[in-house]
Amino acid sequence: MSETFTKSMARNMFYGGATFFFLLFLALTFDTQGALPKRDHRENITPEVVRGKHLWETRNCIGCHTLLGEGAYFAPELGNVYPRRGPEFIKAWIKAQPTHTPGRRQMPQFNFTEEQLNDLVAFLKWTSEINTSNWPPNIEG
């Protein structure tokens, strides 16, 4: 690097750049916070949805599945599983695990009560209604 560009100029570029772009990030976050209610439909977050999210987390579902494309890539996307399969299929599927099909990827049995299954489905239904800018590209996720 040239001699006219000194270390203190580089340092100022670092501190100035970092501060400016962090403030811009905060401003964008502030704007996003304002825009989110129309996109996440938080008015529909019922106690069932809250409990369902808690079940989703404490069973570490994200360790195999993706949810809105984030998580592990071992098992299907579940952000749109509600429209893909419907509530009854989802519950029956969870109850039927593991399949014990030799060589096939296996999902654990969680021994959910009927109420817990309904909570999970409520969470997945609410999740499927988030405005994700049309992602995923098709129903297969």
Place this chain on the structure above:
Amino acid sequence: MQYQSQAVAKPYFIAAIGLFVGQILFGLIMGLQYVIGDFLFPAIPFNVARMVHTNLLIVWLLFGFMGAAYYMVPEESETELFSPKLALLMFWIFLVAGALTIVGYLAVPYATLAAMTGNDLLPTMGREFLEQPLITKVGIVIVALAFLFNISMTLLKGRKTAISLVLLLGLWGLAVFFLFSFYNPSNLVLDKYYWWWVVHLWVEGVWELILGALLAFVLIKVTGVDREVIEKWLYVIIAMTLITGIIGTGHHYYWIGAPEYWQWFGSVFSALEPIPFFMMTVFAFNMVNRRRREHPNKAATLWALGTGVMSFLGAGVWGFLHTLAPVNFYTHGSQITAAHGHMAFYGAYVLVVLTIISYAMPILRGRAANPEKGQVMEMWSFWLMTVAMVFITLFLTAAGILQVWLQRATDTPLPFMAVQEKIALFYWLREFTGLVFLIGLVVYVLSFFAKGETKAA
């Protein structure tokens, strides 16, 4: 070594390498489960193996960063560490807490672990990479604060160099952004939005400051190039890192419910994120070419050059590959993501920690450099692991392209599991390459035991 207290770095480095071995073994288990789905089921379900694999990675890199700081800061500050005893105490607390967490993952069902560890008081568990029980998370904060206190006090009483300031800034940032792991709103969109403040602002933000500082330190030592030159490069690189990387967070906000303007912000800024990594490569080669001394530790130089190149390929090139919103629409959450994750973490963070270990460990053992034979083994391990990682990445990329083609970019999409069966060949190839990586890692561990003539440090 110039200061006695630098010796506390040694257990940190040893623990890092030990946990690295564990991480790779669990990686191989998962790789096999990709093709033999019921392998080790129900003893170690995939999600458990994955938690162990990713959490071990994070923890051993943190051990590496802390060891690096304990080694570097006294030397940079030209003073003994504020409290070596505190550093050793924190080592044992962190190691035991980490080990207990891993045992918890393996020994009891995750829901039981959550109930046992107070997750109902403040639910933070069950989110990718932040699976740790609440008490572990609190433990991480305590260890991090004690560590930062120790390092900051050392810096305050001694010489303040750009390298140690940047390192400290990165480490403080690491601790501050980790606090977002305690924020878990029941609104999934908000949860995801701030989850990235830990994950993205770590690996594409403050961790890069740590990476830059470690690399700069080793380059000063092995090349003897003037500090002014190296520190100027360091500032420019990390300036570009944060200028591009902070708003670059937007590339995670395309499809999780955030407003659509993030597609523009995310695409434009993250398209620039390869720049600091490219500069890192140029920097490393430039400094080595302009070297003013022939340091006896050839292996350390190789790791340093490798960090530059592989972080550019893994984080820069493979990141850019799927970062533009119209591309990411198809690749989001596919094997392309996995391919990028593997090479980026290896190229940037694994290699930089192995660089500092390669440079510092011989000195901590009272020699300027390892014996010739040990260095040759180290270099073999570099090439075995690096070439293996390149192929792991290529095979996962191939799997990802096919996955996108069959499942997403088509009028007749196939279901997820049907696609997985069709691309199994690439998972097998990935698993075999993973074995080569393991061989490289074994050679690496053995290199520490190589005998031969050495000069005193």
